[in-house]
Amino acid sequence: MLGLRQSIPWAEGLETMLFAEAVQFQSAGGVPVEVIDAIPGAPARAIAERRRFTTLAAQTTYGDWxxxxxxxxxxRKRSGNTLATERFLEVxxxxxxxxxxxxxxxxQFATLARDNGTGTRGQGPIALLRYRAEF
Known part of the structure; x- marks a missing residue:
């Protein structure tokens, strides 16, 4: 895992925070067993999977806003069936x-993966109400 963060103060109470993160997993969800489409009549077998998450973001704050x-x-990369890469852009x-x-x-604008290895695009509103307590 790698993460970087840089704060840029512009004026009193006005600041921009830049974020970059990347993390990679090897078979984090276990070792999936699938029938490989390219081999007709082949039995199901375990396949290797690598998954990489990447985030780039910027947040500007001014007081409570x-x-x-x-x-x-x-x-996601697999040794067998391919999977589409998912991408998200949020404002x-x-x-x-x-x-x-x-x-x-x-x-949010999104490119989502389908089980058949293709992708589909969509967009829509997002909202998040969050509660945080300190102990």
Whole structure:
């Protein structure tokens, strides 16, 4: 896993945080067993899988308000059947509500993987109400 973060202060109370993260897993969900499409009549066999998550984001805050843009990629490589790479682009705005609550709303563009190895695209609104307590 690798992660980088850099804060850029612009003025009193105005700041931009840049994020970059990458993590890779080898057969993290176990070793899947599948019938390999390219070999007619072949029995199901275990296949190796590597999964890599990548995130690039920037969040600008001003007091209790914030605006965020984030790009994420979920890349899966297998020794057998191929899988489409999933990608997400999110643009959101939000604010701290108080008492540990925050609210963010925005729009997400996504390329999602299908089981047959192809991808499909979609977009739509997103919202997140979050509560955080410190002990």
């Amino acid at each position: 914030r605006a965020t843009i984030a790009w994420q990629q979920d890349e 959101t705005g939000g604010r701290v509500l108080g008492a540990g609550f925050t609210l963010d709303a925005g729009w």
